[in-house]
Amino acid sequence: MRSSKLFFALLGSLLVVSRSFGQAPPVTSSADILLQLQKLKVLGSVLYVAAHPDDENTRLLAYLARDKKYRTGYLSLTRGDGGQNLIGDEQGVSLGLIRTQELLAARRIDGAEQFFSRAYDFGFSKSTEEALRIWKKDKILSDVVWIIRKFQPDVIITRFPPDARAGHGHHSASAALAIEAFRAAADPKMFPEQLQFVQPWQAKRIFWNTFNFGSVNTQSENQFKLDVGGFNPLVGKSYGEIAAESRSQHKSQGFGVPRQRGVSFEYFSLTGGDSVKTDLLEGVATDWSRTGNADLNPMVDKVIANYNPLQPSAIVPDLLTLRTAINERSSNAAKYWVQQKTKEIDALVKACLGMYAEAVTNQQVAVTGDSLQITINVVNRGPLPVTGVKIQYQDTSFVVAPTAVNNQLFTVVIRRPVFDDFMADQPYWLREQMDTGSFTVHTPLLIGYPQNPVRGLQVGYTIDRTYFTEELPLQYKFTDPVKGEIYQPVFAVPPIVVGSLPPVILNNLVPKHKQQIEVSYKSYMQKDAAKGTIRFEMIGNKGAKDKNLPVDMAFNKNQLQRYNISFDSLFSKEKPQQIYPYIEVKDSSKVKRYNNAMKLIQYDHIPTVHYFFPNNIRVINEEIRTVGKLIGYIPGSGDGIPEALKQMGFTVENLDEGALASVDLGRYDAIITGVRAYNVKESLNNNYDRLMRYVSEGGNLIVQYNTSSQIGPVKAKIGPYPFNISRTRVTDEKAAVTILDANSPILNYPNKIGPADFDGWIQERSIYHAAGWDSHYQPLFSMHDAGEDADSGSLIYTRYGKGFFTYTGIVFFRELPAGVPGAYRLLANLIALNQKKGF
Template sequence: MRNGKFAKLCSLATAAALAGSLVWPAAPQTAHADRGVMDLWKAIKPLTTIASAMNTGAHPDDEHSAMLAYLSLGQGVDTYSVIANRGEGGQNEIGSELDNALGIIRTRELQEASKVTNVHLEMLSQKINDPIYDFGFSKSPDETLEKWGEQEAYERLIRTIRTLRPDVVIPAFLNEPSTHGHHRAINVITVKAFADAANPDVFPQHAREGIAPWQVKKLYVPAKEDAYSVRIPVGDYDELYGASYLQLGEESRFMHKSQGMGRHYDEGERYSYYKLEAAAAAPVGTGQESGFFDGIAFTFDDLAREVTTQPGSGPIIAGLKKLQKDADNVIAAYPRFADVAVAVHAMKADLQQTIADLQNSKLSDAVKQDLLHRLQVKEGQLNKASAEALSLVIKVRAETNELVAGQKTNMSVTVYNGGQSPVNEVDVKLNLPKGWQAKAKGETSFKTVGYNQTSTATYEVTVPANAELFQPYAASLVSADVTYTFANSAATSRVAPAEPVAVLPPYAMELSPGATVLNTLKPKESIPVKVTVRNYTPGAAKTNISLQVPAGWSVVPNAASLDFASKGETQSVAFTVTASASVKPDTYTVTAVARGNGKESRHGAQVIRYPHIGTTYFVKPAELKIQAFDLQVPEGLKVGYVSSGFDNIDQYLRQFGVDVTNLSAKDIESGDLSQYDTIVMGIRAYGFRPELLASNDRLLKYVENGGNLVVQYHKPEDKWKPELAPYPIKIGTPLIQWRVTDENSPVTMLAPDHPIFNIPNKITAEDWNHWVQDRSAYNPAEWGKDYTELISNGDPGEKEYTGTFLTANYGKGTYTYSSLVWYREIPALVPGAIRMFVNMVSLHQ
């Protein structure tokens, strides 16, 4: 038994670790003395229960973190989080990455968050540009499922449920109109899957693959305090962790830094509420339950009682009861590592015997399959518990994590024993993709590894010439299985490298700009293109860089040769691209090609690196997208841009020929604002540029004296107040209702003669076509009568908004507030949006 002094020490140390982990570290954190003790507890607690639960959500951060922490860390339940997409359609609060690059970041954050709560993560989205994509905000589950491909999304969810076989499933959201369409869609298919996952006629191909139907026992949905079946005590304080489950859940949410997630909660009583929506064994009642698993087998003893009526179940019942005693012995041995290790391996031996008895039994196939699945889950947990109890530290290291096709490199697997008990018959196996080759350069089996000893297996690895380039959502390319024996039973640990081993292009190229406009009014104006090349081939290399351009276009020079002295070196080449004289409005692509040393590359490799997620890569075509259309830009237009860090419209304005200066806090507080024809506020700027609130009177004075101030959308929590505008503007709430999500929805120009629609570019109905993702977000609900309402627009079947695009004269100048999603449209090179934005910043020119 643990004594009170030990529990208190763990509590204090873990509380300190928790507090420290909420800060974004600049370097790896110092190891805490209790880390092994807590990791051991997290490894052995799941041995006490055979129950499982699954939480389904749409995006990274949808997981019910506090509830998951309670189930996994508190009760030891085998807990799964199933998330549909990668969050590609959101905003980024830590960098400039958007779309797929943001999806990669959010996926890594979700993976790290899941580690905190000891939750097994599954994703329905499987690859870059997967159909199950975060296409932006939606009000409709039908629209969501149509865009995702309802059958494909549903098949993947059913497959996941049948493979993981959870006892309880809990969608993270309800299907109600005030909820994001993606959230509603997940609820719809999760509720439907409760019955269909058990129906062999639904996706019968699964059975042919060896995946049997599975009947979830209970389905719960989120509820409120006044109408619930189960309340989860997430405020309960766990002395071992030195925190409540709510606090532990928030520790995981702090990993979602790109979304600004995570809150600090004080200790105290709190609950999460859920309603029983469906049950397989009995009709759904209205009574309250003590927990999700009322009436469901939770322990080995419960499981033994369930099979007592099965003929020939005697040996199985005896085996399950023995496993119950084994699990109790493991917990009783905590925190004595050596004793825990002995108890864990005794349980492993009994588990193997029970599995053998089960396979030889005459139990029905359904019962046998259920028991076998649960015991196999327990086998994996015992392997993890064994390594923790024996203090085995296994690491897989590559000589370099950045490889190219055809390369040879060395990889090593080290097995360090930090515990007092020696392990025997240690065998190392390096796992590689098909087509890769590994040649051992020494011993891969070791008779004994004792305390403070390290054994190392080294391999020469050959990457095939046709190796696939790095896929950020795929499982680790490289892993190692280390098998060993202790106390007369064997265990296996599978370990992957700390950083991903990535096959990258031999010459990774980035084109600058990556997207630009070709003004068809000035077709002879050339486009300067810089190609930055990073050498990933080992050692010195020589390559030839060229651009593939559309037919009839020209490029100077035709090609350029680069000599690299070593791997990792970066060099640049400058090209000039000129369109044909007869170029028409359209979308064109320029592709960079590198050839050298018998290798060819047409890709770039964006390195994504943040302290909380480590390093990963986004391999993508080395292309420049060019949108050709007519664009009038006033000569000498000078714009001051107040960036919030959430958009890069300023960069595109420069490409269009606008003179843009990014304004600092000092510029705003005391600089000469009158030198700018227009000042543009980036999205949500008031929430992230604190000097703006104090300097708002200066900005309004700038307008009053003849300036043109453009303010892009804000949320109320961005410190926005109606009186910040010269005439009040109140943002509509709830925010979910005050937006237009259909990018193809009809737009009516209410003031067609206004300069914004005429000078210098004539705006027509065509300019509202080809928009992406959304029309507008966080529209105003109320505004002063002095504003001109420029457009009317709404989602099909809904009331149209007239406050989306507002402008007013104020003194000698103009103030414009716009909730149109310019930050999406302009990087997507939507011609109409660009023409209109230029008009907006050109007022009074």
């Protein structure tokens, strides 16, 4: 019975956008109210489909949602996990969490709703076939069908075509899946297990929203087109301005764009369904006549006509009358829109009364098994009485105010046990082990959600004999002296969270470099009588076994404890491949194991995001030889290379703009630039001559990949001789690597590089290859994806004066944190390039 309630609660809640975690309660102006009133008469919907965050056409979404007032959704098949990160070093699922929140911020601006499938962004793909194979086509097709059946769009629009013009295998696959789902969603034989919750749905038509990306123009004047550049006087902005604000939320991708004003056409090519001449929803009744209830149209008109922006509460009686009339329509044809419009009316009633309710705490972390102080604030800022205001939390309900009226604030403080399962706050798509190309979600009704459904309190109240309920997320509220009032999500944690550093241990370095393991733990509860032991589960060639380290452990609330442990002394006889540190705690004759690490992601533009993962360390037992001691590192957009260099035994000094211009560069055995450094650091252009002088006097400059595009142009000279940066990449991490010069020092000193060094790589080989290079440069490797010509631009190098310069698109920033031995050995050789005499 309990799971049944959960299913239907989830099914219903997809019909309305709920408040996001970590988001201040929305402010609704009189202009906003009028826009929402006008929307009550519009019964049309459009679903936009593409592959990634930032693929969506925000101008079109803003036009559809705010001008046409259609219910508008964006289905991004992936969360953008495999992209690059311009603001930090998060990769994979961590980056996907950031980009999910950026999409939600964008939707709050343009007015559309956000959905996802279970597809994982595994990086750049060059074919539809590869994307569908890795994603498991039927799995993701079922997700697209599921969302179509729930959202019931009249029109589906894809951002891309299902062919090579899409420019990315994920792009073309998103179109191919949408086109197939357009028909499959209407077929009861397709994914029949969904039909216990939804019904088959046939959209009227499906379009491809053609584009002009400069180098690729797919638009033509014989296509259907719309001017979406209009001005909305209630918002005070044109749709081009709204679109720019929305798109600029994709900060991790560096997608800030200028506001656009004036006429702006979007073009559409029909890929299925009925053709059109004048309107995207041509042939669809988009008012209440579509449900056989045309008599509701004049009722909505009356509410709008009676609306006074200086006294919004005056139309609440009319809204309640309309709500009753709508809910008397119970036909299957009306059911979907009755539910949707009832939710819209409920939000309007609250906005017209100025109703405000929040549930906040003075701490962000809630410990399973503990209690939490919760403050509930409720105020009705309108003149109509709101009666019987009560709160439902877990299995308890209590009255906040018998009657709330005339701007009187009611506050209730309670203390209640917190959530009993901290994993319920884990992002739902990360709760289970994922497949290679997709997430595992065992609760089908969660599929499509951008984030976990709200887990908090429910406030209920009565207005003129009509009972309303509202879900209140439990939030942490505090005041920052600079930023002011801030809301952040509250999340549950286990009593003890464990961590360890580094993520990779190099167990066979030559010369020897002591490897230290830092095991840390934070106790979120006071455990005075508890006794603890640090234990290590080791996985190796001979299976698994445990090793323990007796230490004195204290469990003081909110106190972080760290223990530095010599890897060599503890594991001198073993060669484990994986180590899983955990804390074993004995408390009142009970022994509990704590092995969950927690990742916190904190940026000003998104709410705090967290997730749990098994605490583990990868051990590399292959020999890695190094030469040199001191590395100068010029950070780019963010990567984990400096930490890997320290593990290799190097001393790493960060070269910021001031240091780059003033320190003696000749001290460094090598200088390495971080990923995209030349895209984001103007100082590199200013210090070009200094860097080239460093190289010519015997230095070694290693430049990691940069992009050359509208989004990330390279504004500086990079090497001593000319070369270009292309968009060529090798996306198959197993692609064969051909060595072009077996005698190169890069392949021979101090490590002998061979085919085995290219085994076990992740996601891709190399990106943004060099092209058109001067004859002074020497390429070292040739590689290519299936069906393509070989390319030798993944690494080029040259002697310049007494030193060396290297440009490489090889993805060290992915391979080193993943513990790929060959990547460490190859980087060690690049660093040693100017150390061996005779070359």
